[in-house]
Amino acid sequence: MSQRFGRSQTDRGDTGSGGLDGAQIQLHGRLNSIRDDLHGVKDAITLAIRACTVTALDLEEYGETSSVSEVDQSLRQLLDAQHQLDVEERLLNNLCSGGEHKNPEAEYMKGWEKDSKKYATLSEAVKYGNNSEYREFRQQVWNVKHEGQDMPPLFDTEARDSDEELVVAGARMTYKCPITTTWLVDPVTSKTCKHSFSKQAIADYLRAKHGQGACPVGGCSHMLRIADLYADKVLERNIARRLRELEAQESSATYTVVQ
Numbered sequence: 001m002s003q004r005f006g007r008s009q010t011d012r013g014d015t016g017s018g019g020l021d022g023a024q025i026q027l028h029g030r031l032n033s034i035r036d037d038l039h040g041v042k043d044a045i046t047l048a049i050r051a052c053t054v055t056a057l058d059l060e061e062y063g064e065t066s067s068v069s070e071v072d073q074s075l076r077q078l079l080d081a082q083h084q085l086d087v088e089e090r091l092l093n094n095l096c097s098g099g100e101h102k103n104p105e106a107e108y109m110k111g112w113e114k115d116s117k118k119y120a121t122l123s124e125a126v127k128y129g130n131n132s133e134y135r136e137f138r139q140q141v142w143n144v145k146h147e148g149q150d151m152p153p154l155f156d157t158e159a160r161d162s163d164e165e166l167v168v169a170g171a172r173m174t175y176k177c178p179i180t181t182t183w184l185v186d187p188v189t190s191k192t193c194k195h196s197f198s199k200q201a202i203a204d205y206l207r208a209k210h211g212q213g214a215c216p217v218g219g220c221s222h223m224l225r226i227a228d229l230y231a232d233k234v235l236e237r238n239i240a241r242r243l244r245e246l247e248a249q250e251s252s253a254t255y256t257v258v259q
């Protein structure tokens, strides 16, 4: 079920059959440039989602509940846009892949309409409740005032349609680096598998593997490169808050570390 965009496309543009005519080569060139543009927009959306999260955390801390709801709505719109881009990317990848595409435009439109119709019928619980980025956002906001307590269901009918995404969502955030096993320092998070590491530790690990290595988290099969990691400001903030709380509790003798 998982799709790894880009991986299988490294040999694109040459189908090996030598049968591409001029028009097809031109089409491929255009499609590839559109795909590059898509990546740029997707990166911008990812940044906007992180900005939403940081903003919502501040608002929640100051008790601005209605403003948090507005950010929540904006985030959902970003996720809708992200979904559309994912669909476009998949359709473009299909068109760039081998095989004959007699009427690429019609093929593209057909795929697009099919998905749009399907997406429109999905409930909010399916669209967002199963989205790992959305769940993480809500979890972060929840943690501001309820650290260590279980978050109640986000939707009345918590959908269980997409097992794949729920596995990601179910991975509880941890504040310890899987490499050093101590508190994360300058946390970085993988764009692909969402696992987080202390910056120095993962940099050393990847350097030893000549720039690319399997994710050090047990059971995770993703390959990591430095370029796949981003500085996780949200996580950094949460750790700082958690450490402040622990410090405050320390004076009152008994406490348990909740991860």
Ligand SMILES: [Zn+2]
Pocket (backbone or CB within 6 Å): 190, 193, 194, 195, 215, 216, 217, 220, 221, 222
């Ligand atoms: Zn991983």
